[in-house]
Amino acid sequence: MSFNVFWFLPTHGDSRYLGTSHGARQVNYDYLRQIAVAADTNGYDGVLIPTGRSCEDPWVVASSLIGATQKLKFLVAIRPGLSTPGLAVRTAATFDRLSKGRLLVNVVTGGDQAELEADGLFADHETRYEISSEFLRIWRAALAGEGGDAGFDYEGKHLKVKGAKTLYPPVQKPHPPLYFGGSSPAAHELAAEQVDVYLTWGEPPAAVTQKIADIRERAAKYGRTVRFGIRLHVIVRETAEAAWKAADELISHVDDDVIARAQAAFARMDSEGQRRMAALHGGRRDKLEVSPNLWAGVGLVRGGAGTALVGDPETVAARMREYADLGIETFILSGYPHLEEAYRFAELVFPLIGKKQPEAPAGSLTGPFGEVVANEFVPRVSQS
Numbered sequence: 001m002s003f004n005v006f007w008f009l010p011t012h013g014d015s016r017y018l019g020t021s022h023g024a025r026q027v028n029y030d031y032l033r034q035i036a037v038a039a040d041t042n043g044y045d046g047v048l049i050p051t052g053r054s055c056e057d058p059w060v061v062a063s064s065l066i067g068a069t070q071k072l073k074f075l076v077a078i079r080p081g082l083s084t085p086g087l088a089v090r091t092a093a094t095f096d097r098l099s100k101g102r103l104l105v106n107v108v109t110g111g112d113q114a115e116l117e118a119d120g121l122f123a124d125h126e127t128r129y130e131i132s133s134e135f136l137r138i139w140r141a142a143l144a145g146e147g148g149d150a151g152f153d154y155e156g157k158h159l160k161v162k163g164a165k166t167l168y169p170p171v172q173k174p175h176p177p178l179y180f181g182g183s184s185p186a187a188h189e190l191a192a193e194q195v196d197v198y199l200t201w202g203e204p205p206a207a208v209t210q211k212i213a214d215i216r217e218r219a220a221k222y223g224r225t226v227r228f229g230i231r232l233h234v235i236v237r238e239t240a241e242a243a244w245k246a247a248d249e250l251i252s253h254v255d256d257d258v259i260a261r262a263q264a265a266f267a268r269m270d271s272e273g274q275r276r277m278a279a280l281h282g283g284r285r286d287k288l289e290v291s292p293n294l295w296a297g298v299g300l301v302r303g304g305a306g307t308a309l310v311g312d313p314e315t316v317a318a319r320m321r322e323y324a325d326l327g328i329e330t331f332i333l334s335g336y337p338h339l340e341e342a343y344r345f346a347e348l349v350f351p352l353i354g355k356k357q358p359e360a361p362a363g364s365l366t367g368p369f370g371e372v373v374a375n376e377f378v379p380r381v382s383q384s
Contacts, residue, residue, distance in 0.1 A: 003324060003330070003331055005044055005333065005355060006075065007038075007333060007342050009032055010338045012054045014027055014031070015336060016250075016337055017251070017254070018253075019300070019301035031339070032065065033065060035342060036065045037068055038339060038342045038343060039069075039072055040071060042346035042347075043350065045330075046073030046102075047075065048231070049062055049074060051106075052112070053119070062076045066099045071102075074095075075104040075106050078108070079109075082116075082121055085161060086161065089138075089142045089164070092105060092139075093168050096176050097170060105175075105177065106199075107132065107178055107195065109129055109180075109187070110187075110270070113270055116128075125184070125186070129189075130157060130158060131158045131159065133194065134154070134156035136190075136195075140194065142161075143170055145166075145174075149165075151165035177197060178195040181199035181200060181201065182272070183200075183211070183272040187272070188218055189218055191218075192219040192224065193219075195226065196227060197227045197228065197329075199231055200228070200229075201231050201306070201307070202231060202232040202294060204290060204294060205323065205326060208323065208326055208328070212228055228327045229328060229329060230323055230332070231332045232308060232331065233298050233334050234308055234309050234310075234316060234341070235311075236310075236311065236312070236316045236344065238312060238348065240315060246310075247297060251297050254300065254301055266278055269303075274303060281300060281306075285300070293309055293310050294307050308335075313349050314352065317349055320349075
């Protein structure tokens with residue numbers, strides 16, 4: 001069974017430890033480029049770039065990395081209500097053309113209400129989804145060339161356009177694929193009607209099963225099918241003992257006051273997905289394994305995706321296959337720190353899930369495939 005596996009660009013910062021400046025790592029262009037190139041050369045299908053005021057701008061970051069990568073796709077956010085559909089159309093079309101079809105679009109509707117208001121969007125939860133629905137109708141139609149030379153006309157409750165079109169269409173037809181995540185009924189309805197890939201955060205398999213079933217049922221009413229992906233962190237080591245030790249170390253420098261402050265901030269959000277993430281652990285350190293090998297420690301201090309698969313390579317691969325059996329095709333993963341963990345996960349898990357690794361050049365004594373032994377020959381893979 002082969003999966004689509006994405007990595008993550010930490011444009012909001014990176015560290016060896018969560019919830020503390022101890023072990024923090026400066027994130028600049030050189031570092032992001034290293035992670036993107038590592039993902040590209042190790043065979044990841046793409047990278048997710050986060051969005052929000054705590055992050056560097058995702059479109060600028062993604063654009064700067066087109067020339068540094070060859071096959072890597074970029075999952076970049078559009079935020080209905082914060083930009084006009086026409087601007088988003090041109091941005092997407094240009095990026096898709098310049099990258100030769102390597103754009104994937106992440107539709108972000110929710111978030112921190114205070115942040116949205118600071119950016120100029122004063123709309124409640126339900127209104128944001130109404131805006132997103134109208135926005136995507138316009139976005140999809142304009143990129144697909146609906147309306148011909150005259151362009152596409154639309155008048156909705158919140159948005160109105162006349163003659164919407166793009167003179168420079170995208171490479172991918174009818175438009176770059178739309179990815180989207182949300183746990184409320186309004187989010188599920190939007191996914192069913194308009195998006196290509198629905199993303200869930202890393203909830204236990206039973207909860208994921210319910211989400212998938214609901215969206216499939218809703219999509220069928222529109223005569224559509226939707227693909228599915230999951231957003232998870234990973235902590236994989238050669239042994240299970242080492243993996244769980246690494247999980248404990250990841251939160252070893254965070255104190256209870258930081259956890260309490262973080263949970264209070266998350267509780268003020270109107271995101272159903274964030275509520276579900278917080279409910280998995282309740283802010284407690286003593287019950288973090290919420291499903292076999294699914295650890296909620298990340299969510300103690302990190303908003304959004306708050307769970308990690310923890311274990312040895314065989315166990316992590318088995319848990320991924322369990323999600324795949326539910327209908328998950330795409331895994332969007334991350335680990336701390338992101339550069340080293342991109343290599344570690346690819347080396348340990350890719351061979352177990354059907355992902356190809358770079359092949360050693362035939363007859364070569366040099367290259368990145370192990371140190372040459374005694375200056376004369378390349379070592380073989382150990383049989384132990």
